[in-house]
Amino acid sequence: MDSSKKIQIPVAYRASILHFLSDPGAGNGASATEFFEDGILLIENGLVAELGPADKLVNKLPKDIPVKDYTGKLIIPGLIDAHIHYPQTDMIASHGEQLLEWLNKYTFPTEGKFEDQEYAEEVAAFFIDELLRNGITTALVLATVHPGSVDAIFAASMARNMRMLAGKVMMDRNAPEYLLDTPESSFHESKALLEKWHKVDRLLYAITPRFAPTSTDEQLKQAANLAKEYTDAYIHTHVAENKKEVKWVAELFPWSRSYLDVYDHFGLLRERSVYAHCIHLDEQDRKRMAQTGAAAAFCPTSNTFLGSGLFNCVGALDQDIRVAVATDVGAGTSFGMLQTLSEAYKVQQLIGQKLSPLRALFLATLGNARALYLDDRIGNFLPGKEADFIVLNDEATPLIKRRMAVTDKIEEKIFIYIMLGDDRVVDSTYIMGECAYRAI
Ligand SMILES: [Zn+2]
Numbered sequence: 001m002d003s004s005k006k007i008q009i010p011v012a013y014r015a016s017i018l019h020f021l022s023d024p025g026a027g028n029g030a031s032a033t034e035f036f037e038d039g040i041l042l043i044e045n046g047l048v049a050e051l052g053p054a055d056k057l058v059n060k061l062p063k064d065i066p067v068k069d070y071t072g073k074l075i076i077p078g079l080i081d082a083h084i085h086y087p088q089t090d091m092i093a094s095h096g097e098q099l100l101e102w103l104n105k106y107t108f109p110t111e112g113k114f115e116d117q118e119y120a121e122e123v124a125a126f127f128i129d130e131l132l133r134n135g136i137t138t139a140l141v142l143a144t145v146h147p148g149s150v151d152a153i154f155a156a157s158m159a160r161n162m163r164m165l166a167g168k169v170m171m172d173r174n175a176p177e178y179l180l181d182t183p184e185s186s187f188h189e190s191k192a193l194l195e196k197w198h199k200v201d202r203l204l205y206a207i208t209p210r211f212a213p214t215s216t217d218e219q220l221k222q223a224a225n226l227a228k229e230y231t232d233a234y235i236h237t238h239v240a241e242n243k244k245e246v247k248w249v250a251e252l253f254p255w256s257r258s259y260l261d262v263y264d265h266f267g268l269l270r271e272r273s274v275y276a277h278c279i280h281l282d283e284q285d286r287k288r289m290a291q292t293g294a295a296a297a298f299c300p301t302s303n304t305f306l307g308s309g310l311f312n313c314v315g316a317l318d319q320d321i322r323v324a325v326a327t328d329v330g331a332g333t334s335f336g337m338l339q340t341l342s343e344a345y346k347v348q349q350l351i352g353q354k355l356s357p358l359r360a361l362f363l364a365t366l367g368n369a370r371a372l373y374l375d376d377r378i379g380n381f382l383p384g385k386e387a388d389f390i391v392l393n394d395e396a397t398p399l400i401k402r403r404m405a406v407t408d409k410i411e412e413k414i415f416i417y418i419m420l421g422d423d424r425v426v427d428s429t430y431i432m433g434e435c436a437y438r439a440i
Helices: 086-091 099-115 117-133 147-159 183-197 217-229 243-252 259-265 283-292 300-305 313-318 337-350 357-371 398-404 410-420
Strands: 011-020 033-044 047-053 067-077 079-085 136-142 164-167 203-209 234-239 273-277 295-298 322-325 389-392 426-431 434-438
Touching: 011 357, 011 410, 033 067, 067 357, 079 086, 079 273, 079 295, 079 322, 079 337, 079 357, 086 099, 086 117, 086 136, 099 117, 099 147, 099 243, 117 136, 117 147, 117 426, 117 434, 136 203, 136 234, 136 426, 147 164, 147 183, 147 203, 164 183, 164 234, 183 203, 183 217, 203 217, 234 259, 243 259, 259 273, 259 283, 295 313, 300 337, 313 322, 313 337, 322 337, 322 357, 337 357, 337 410, 357 410, 398 410
Parallel strands: 011 067, 079 136, 136 164, 164 203, 203 234, 234 273, 273 295, 295 322
Antiparallel strands: 011 033, 033 047, 067 389, 389 426, 426 434
């Protein structure tokens, strides 16, 4: 399916509409946010054609244009998840461990099942449906070491015409034999998948060493070789999540200045690289993140679930690091970005930082698009952007309805969505202007 050739009839959507032009937390609050209490979003051929107040736009619309009326509901850009493991769908909510034990006890046996292509395809299809139910229209996804697991997630994403990023896990040591590749096989398999899927329709490939402890120097070199050959491909991995892990990396790479320095040494810090967690970085590491244009993916439900630590999200933003927010399912405890933002707010409270409601929602939309270098395509409703958007229902539960009725301020309503909302508030999810999910 070539989405660019699909012609759609223009459709106007009428609702309250909110999106961001920049980071509302960076001292430019008023100009960063655009909100229309009664707005029109005009979609043409899967792209945003126009956005504005209904009283001005409604009379300008050609008479035969259908108007889909969502009055009383809120339209926002599709949510973006910047770090998630689709193979861990069946092990979300596994009790009792911290990172390294959790990997051995739950993760590796679960990922071993992806040798079975039929299983991979079934999980991929469920996973995509679950994203859409949660209003997530783009995600950066880890598969497993099996090339077929990448085919499965890309095929499922393509069937829904989603802008998705994914890659084969590269892992050549410190994991069970049945999950290991080699530096050479991981290079060739990743390259073949990259050639097959990168930039096909809306899909993008991410070179994905799992994390430094499961890759030899030689494998990290091969990952960097691929990254140099394909500069517009992504790099996706984990760093500095757990203290025991950080100590282990220091033992495995005795020459390194820090955990992040291992990746830096091999040339893996660059634009379009995404590092999940970044909790235990030092000042020099943070400078390198900002200098190189790498992104830090903040995964608050995972970080509290595994007892990993508290990421200073506001501090990282202040240091001009590209910060993304992410669920990190299956260590993350929800597919929902609203619940993820709720936990993000609480983690910032615990370290004496304040994450404002609008800044939080910015992060899950335009902020994540920026962190992924996709803000020219997605993240807000500027004309020409790909029309991925969701419709939120502020009467989804009795409590939410009651609490919403007490305020008419959009900032307060967003905070209520974040604190009380989950998949139930997602009324509809649109991909390139086509409805991909609607709550019954
Ligand atoms: Zn992860």
